[in-house]
Amino acid sequence: MNGGVFRSIKIALEDQLGNGxxxxxxxxxxxxxxxxxxxxxxxxxxxxxxL
Structure with missing residues (x-):
């Protein structure tokens, strides 16, 4: 996964669920x-x- 996408996912998760x-x-x-x-x-x- 590209670093920018990974960082975006991490930020989105932390925005919703908090640090870590x-x-x-x-x-x-x-x-x-x-x-x-x-x-x-x-x-x-x-x-x-x-089937």
């Missing part, structure tokens, strides 16, 4: 990645059953 919002978001994503992957697999498998 990007770091908190990043940590939360890391903490929940395994669960999100498992839920995605379940969703995909259920979708395939419908």
């Amino acid at each position: 919002a990007l770091e908190k978001f990043d940590q939360s994503a890391k903490d929940n990645m395994k669960d999100m992957n498992n839920y995605s697999t379940i969703l995909y498998n259920n979708f395939k059953k419908l």
Whole structure:
């Protein structure tokens, strides 16, 4: 991602959620990645059953 875009995202997050919002978001994503992957697999498998 280009530096200007990244900076814009960080500023927008901090405007809405306060200082350190990007770091908190990043940590939360890391903490929940395994669960999100498992839920995605379940969703995909259920979708395939419908086809």
